[in-house]
Amino acid sequence: MSSSSSCINIVLVTVALLTVSGSHADRLSSSFYDESCPGLTDLVLTAVAQAQLSDPRMPASIVRLHFHDCFVDGCDGSVLLDDSEMIVSEKGATPNKNSARGFDVIDDIKSQVESVCPGVVSCADILALAAEASVFLSGGPSWDVPLGRRDGTTANKDGANKNLPTPLDTLDVLQSKFSAVGLDDIDLVALSGAHTFGRAQCKTFSSRLYNYSGTLSPDPSLDPSYLALLEENCPQGEIGTTLNNLDPTTPDAFDNNYYYNLQNGQGLLQTDQELYADTSSPLASIIDRYASDDGSLFFEHFAVSMINMGSISPLTGSDGEVRFDCRKINAG
Ligand code: HEM
Incomplete structure (x- = not known):
């Protein structure tokens, strides 16, 4: 390689580095x-x-x-x-x-x-x-x-x-809360798939069982057998701290069952089911794709979206500090 072409290469690499260094992930x-x-x-x-x-x-x-x-x-x-x-x-x-x-x-x-x-x-x-x-x-x-x-x-x-986000947010609000931190619809659908494991307290979804949007009736999008199960676990009028599996099929496994659940009216939170409310929407087509294989596409997107989420406005270099105790700042 001639010295002039290696010089051009160095310039190109420098330009490339400058371009990516503006992004938090990098x-x-x-x-x-x-x-x-x-x-x-x-x-x-x-x-x-x-x-x-x-x-x-x-x-x-x-x-x-x-x-x-x-x-x-x-x-x-x-x-x-x-x-x-x-x-x-x-x-x-x-x-x-x-x-x-x-x-x-x-x-x-x-x-x-x-x-x-x-x-x-x-x-x-x-x-x-x-x-x-x-x-x-x-x-x-x-x-x-x-x-x-x-x-x-x-x-x-x-x-x-x-x-x-709160469990009663509309889809528009969910999308704007995600886009406010630089996350798009794929991130929203993929990251919501974290509701494939863990628990939620009755109070986070009980309005869907007894008084959906002020109708004094259940959310019509809830699968009837799932509704019956949830009503049994969350009787009307109770305080609402009882725990429910977010994924009734495999509660502690990280898999793509969350998306099957949405297709079957078995999303637990209103915000979960809302993602599939319009079955011809771009969001629903992502959900259908995640549900249609062994989970590989969801896994691939989930990993990328976790990296995107994990890259929101990090403090780096000499900003902030390395805390000695995670519960308190070093000065206090
Ligand atoms: C899209 C908007 C979201 C809403 C409205 C939402 C809301 C909630 C609510 C209300 C609970 C139950 C809390 C309780 O009952 O104490 C919950 C649990 C959970 N959420 Fe979300 N969430 C959202 C997105 C996410 C995202 C992006 C992740 C992670 C990437 C996530 C991971 C989880 C997990 C794993 C649990 C179970 C936690 C446990 O068992 O301790 N959620 N979420």
Whole structure:
């Protein structure tokens, strides 16, 4: 190669790097801790596997925690912060209160990580790795998690109330909450597939059973036998904290049954079933495709969408900090 052509190559590479460096995902790298904390991924996988043994629901809870972190000021570990003099915790926001769980498992992983690589790995990265391990250990896909996020020094309870979707949101609102963080319809449909495992309390969907949209009748899109099962588990007038499987077929497995359920009127939350309300819509055609094979297309898209979600506004470089304790900022 002549020196002039190698010079042109260097310029092209530099231009290419400048172009991608504007995107958040490219500021993260799956090899970020290869030298500073080589055993990290295995450590997280082992710890999540242990937690799953004692609580089969835990992988689902951890995946949700990562989602609730990323939708509020980016994936900066803010959801993990407790109330303190300087922090109004996101744990008190409506979508999290008496609902978000898995904090102890993240604390346990963090203390194990601190004992082998002190002061190196952020809580936000631990949560992203634990979410991937949770999906994989439940039978879902595996992916290389982009790493290098730093932890935030603030929490945003109002943001958690505002940005996180609620189970009664209309499709338009869901789409706008996702697009506000750079996620599109494929991300919405693929990430909603996380409702293939885990639980939901009766109060999150009981209006569908007894008073759908003020009609004093059940949601007509609910499959009648599923409706009967849910009414039995969630009697009218009860407080509504009883847990229900989000996927009645394989409650703890990560598979594509969620999409079959939607095709059969067996989506648990109103927001789940809404995705399939118009069977000729682009969303429904994605759902039909996810349901039509052994789950491979869903798995492939889910992994990409988790990387997209995990790349929402990360703090990198010298922004933020690496917390010593995931529950509090280093200064407080
Ligand atoms: C599309 C809008 C979404 C809405 C409205 C929604 C709402 C909910 C609600 C109400 C629950 C039950 C909480 C409770 O009863 O305490 C739940 C559970 C869950 N959500 Fe979502 N969610 C959405 C999207 C997502 C996404 C994007 C993910 C992850 C990628 C996710 C993962 C989960 C998991 C795994 C559970 C079960 C958690 C457990 O058992 O602890 N959700 N969701």
